[in-house]
Amino acid sequence: MRLGGFLFILVLALGLSFIPVKSGASQDPKAFFAARGQFGALLFFLLAAGETYSIGSVLGFPGGIAATGSIDVALWFIGYILLAFPIGMLLYPRLWQVGQKYGAITLPDLLGGYFESRLVASLTGCLLVVLMLPLGTMQFMGLSAVFSQLALPLPTCVLSACAAVLAFLFVASAGLRGAAWAAALKDISVLGAILCVALVALTQWSHGSAVPLADVLHGASTTPGASCVMILSTIIVQALGFCIAPQTAAAIFSARSSETIRRAQIWMPLYMVLFPLLFVVAAYGLTHHA
Amino acid sequence: MSASSPRTRLRFGLLALPFGAVLLPMPFLYGLSFRLLGVPVALVWLFLCLPLTTLCLAWSSAPLGRGHTQ
Numbered sequence: 333m334r335l336g337g338f339l340f341i342l343v344l345a346l347g348l349s350f351i352p353v354k355s356g357a358s359q360d361p362k363a364f365f366a367a368r369g370q371f372g373a374l375l376f377f378l379l380a381a382g383e384t385y386s387i388g389s390v391l392g393f394p395g396g397i398a399a400t401g402s403i404d405v406a407l408w409f410i411g412y413i414l415l416a417f418p419i420g421m422l423l424y425p426r427l428w429q430v431g432q433k434y435g436a437i438t439l440p441d442l443l444g445g446y447f448e449s450r451l452v453a454s455l456t457g458c459l460l461v462v463l464m465l466p467l468g469t470m471q472f473m474g475l476s477a478v479f480s481q482l483a484l485p486l487p488t489c490v491l492s493a494c495a496a497v498l499a500f501l502f503v504a505s506a507g508l509r510g511a512a513w514a515a516a517l518k519d520i521s522v523l524g525a526i527l528c529v530a531l532v533a534l535t536q537w538s539h540g541s542a543v544p545l546a547d548v549l550h551g552a553s554t555t556p557g558a559s560c561v562m563i564l565s566t567i568i569v570q571a572l573g574f575c576i577a578p579q580t581a582a583a584i585f586s587a588r589s590s591e592t593i594r595r596a597q598i599w600m601p602l603y604m605v606l607f608p609l610l611f612v613v614a615a616y617g618l619t620h621h622a
Numbered sequence: 623m624s625a626s627s628p629r630t631r632l633r634f635g636l637l638a639l640p641f642g643a644v645l646l647p648m649p650f651l652y653g654l655s656f657r658l659l660g661v662p663v664a665l666v667w668l669f670l671c672l673p674l675t676t677l678c679l680a681w682s683s684a685p686l687g688r689g690h691t692q
Contacts, residue, residue, distance in 0.1 A: 403662050407652070410668050411644050414675055418637040421679055545660030552653050552662075560649050567645065594683045601675040608669050615660075 334482055342498075345517050349502060349510030361437060371586045375512050377596035379586060381603050382515025383579045384413070387474035388467075390522060393607060394614035401618060402550045408563045410607050412570035417600045419575045424597065425590035427581065439581045460578040467579065472496075508586055523606060530609035533616035540620045548618045636682035640675040644668065 371379065389409075396405035427442065434445025439460060444453025472492050479491045502510065553559040574580060587593045651664035658666050 403665050406665055407648070407668060410665075410672075411648075414668075414671060415641055415644055417675060417679060418640050418682075421637055421682065546657055549660065549662070551655060551657070551664075556653050560652050563652070564645060564648060598676060598679040598683060601672050601679065604672050607672075611661075611665070 335484070338482060341517070341521060345514045346502065348513035348517055349506030370588060371512065371592070372588055373592050373595040375516075376583065376587045376592055377599055378516045378519055379508070379512040379583045380580070380596060381600065382511070382518055383583055384600070385522070385603065385606070386467075386471060387478075388470045389413075390526070390606075390610070391474050391477060392470075394610045394617070397549075397611065397614035398617045401548055402553065404553065404559055404563060406607075406611060408566040408570070410604065411563070411567035412574060414601055414604060415567060415571035416574040417597060419571060420580075420600075421594060421597045423575050424584050424593045427584050428587055428590045428593055431585050437585050439578065464578050467577075508582075512586070519603075526606050526609045526613070530612040533612050537616065537619075542619045545615055545619055549615065633682045636678045639678045640671060643671050643674055 393406070393409050396409065397403070430436075430446065431442050434442060436442035436445055438457075440453040440457040443456045444450055472495075475492055475495055476488050479488050484491060502514070506514075584593065587596070647667065648664065651667055654663050656663045
């Protein structure tokens, strides 16, 4: 059953990636990397949300709360993503406008054009690849957790290698437009799954051996001053860094206009409604673990 | 639109509001022992900041939507 659902989503994502484009299925670099800058607010929103809320958010947030029994991780996790959106509201339209000026379709293109140097563009490209490695590692850690639940008769490293090859083939064949459609499928699946699990957790709360949430979820730590400094500094630094993360910035150049980016950015915080739902799941895990 | 026009100041103010709402009360709320349905009040406040931020972003972009050209 689990495997069937997993394969169904996989095949559906591959099918969506082959949805033909409106005007001639051109695969020039601008179409491949930036979908010719044709994305309206909805597709741009779906793509940006897909890049923002990865497997690390969906599994890491409730997992972090359940593992530590502390609200610290929840505070900085929600805080930095939330405050990245006002920064993005200012930064992304400007980046888009500068990108238009230099005909950029990627972040290295933009910096290379601005400094009129291919060396800067190449170095930026290499740097972004290196910066993506920790994120990629986290995705594979999350994938390993998913594979372990599927209980397939193959080692996790083999399954991860297959996933990497499949992801490469998917991106290489479909480009950014395919990624946007896959992101739409992911958003619907993830939101639906989290909503269902959270509702089941709420309706089943009184069953089983529940302990009071206040007993297992700690508030302020024993060193509240140091913890508060850690939380606030993490929120500020991460919110700034989040806006220029390679996977986030990649979507900017696919937008039709800077106004499209603003319109999509408005709705991004509301997508975070999944975090209260994920908190319900984590709280259920904490109070019903016995 | 000049950098110091009232419209720009309002826009920046609205974008700064979520920062104030999240960061300023945090040291106070974090130390409170008060809970709502077992959830620490600092976390409840952060959840309330989600729709607040959306409203701020919507209001901040509204003036740009009128008579603003690329």
